[in-house]
Amino acid sequence: MxxxxxxxxxxxxxxxxxxxxxxxxxxxxxxxxxxxxxxxxxxxxxxxxxxxxxxxxxxxxxxxxxxxxxxxxxxxxxxxxxxxxxxxxxxxxxxxxxxxxxxxxxxxxxxxxxxxxxxxxxxxxxxxxxxxxxxxxxxxxxxxxxxxxxxxxxEFRQRYNDTMPDPDGFLTEPFTLHQLRKVHEAVVGDKLHKDNFARRMKPQLTPVMRGGEVLRSSSGRGRPAISYVKSPQT
Incomplete structure (x- = not known):
């Protein structure tokens, strides 16, 4: 052998x-x-x-x-x-x-x-x-x-389960939906429908409260937008 x-x-x-x-x-x-x-x-x-x-x-x-x-x-x-x-x-x-x-x-x-x-x-x-x-x-x-x-x-289009908001943590909290969408668009390399994106993201976000009122961001154009943080489950 x-x-x-x-x-x-x-x-x-x-x-x-x-x-x-x-x-x-x-x-x-x-x-x-x-x-x-x-x-x-x-x-x-x-x-x-x-x-x-x-x-x-x-x-x-x-x-x-x-x-x-x-x-x-x-x-x-x-x-x-x-x-x-x-x-x-x-x-x-x-x-x-x-x-x-x-x-x-x-x-x-x-x-x-x-x-x-x-x-x-x-x-x-x-x-x-x-x-x-x-x-x-x-x-x-x-x-x-x-x-x-x-x-x-x-990416969340053509998916059955919702995508987490900024799962890799590129964006500092708190943030607006507009800011969150811009990060997702940068990653996927495409424009995302504003209303569809908001509808998918909002259930996973918590508005920031200050003095009993919703905190709004003064940055950007138009009406100040609501500031959010990711909900604990996300």
Missing amino acids: SRRPPLDAYPRPGVTVDLAILTVTSAGTDDAALRVLVQERQDPDGRVLPGRFLRERHTVVDTVQEVFEQKVGVSPSEVTPPRLLRLFDAPDRDDRTWAISVAHSVSMPEHELEGAKGEMVAVTRNGTLEEGGPLLWDHDEIVTAAVKSLQGRY
């Missing part, structure tokens, strides 16, 4: 942890836009998502934290922790070596990304970068997967 070769005799891929960090800039305004953090690198030269190779005896969770601390320079809150997207394991995805990417999506409000290393680049509704050309390796595919995953949490 032949003996099996030792485990270290088998070729092993490198493992990277890559992060698609998404935010909505100017959240709640008519200029709201979905963006992803990209960074410049050298050797090879180009733009990439923040990431690093998994070190020996380090976990994936450890490596996610290391990417934030050493590559990005900021940390996400516990409200929307990094989400595992999937493995990107095409054998030829990285022309430097055989490498598998454990890709994550991270949603962060714009203010948490102040001082982050890199550039916030706008993405289209299809999950492609609006400017600057392609990213290295298959990082464009990771961005697309992250955007599609995010849109699945914000």
Whole structure:
């Protein structure tokens, strides 16, 4: 009976942890836009998502934290922790070596990304970068997967269950329905019907009360709008 070769005799891929960090800039305004953090690198030269190779005896969770601390320079809150997207394991995805990417999506409000290393680049509704050309390796595919995953949490048309109001926390409370709709529109990349949106969102919102009266926002045009917070069940 032949003996099996030792485990270290088998070729092993490198493992990277890559992060698609998404935010909505100017959240709640008519200029709201979905963006992803990209960074410049050298050797090879180009733009990439923040990431690093998994070190020996380090976990994936450890490596996610290391990417934030050493590559990005900021940390996400516990409200929307990094989400595992999937493995990107095409054998030829990285022309430097055989490498598998454990890709994550991270949603962060714009203010948490102040001082982050890199550039916030706008993405289209299809999950492609609006400017600057392609990213290295298959990082464009990771961005697309992250955007599609995010849109699945914000899209409510043709769904039986209601979408949560701002499930990834891009908008600071309290907010108006107009501000909330602008965030959803930035994420899904399309205009939403004002009345239909309000009808779907209101059951999951609680008006803010002050002095026994409903608090209204003085920002924007026309009549001041009611300010809301997300109801506890959402």
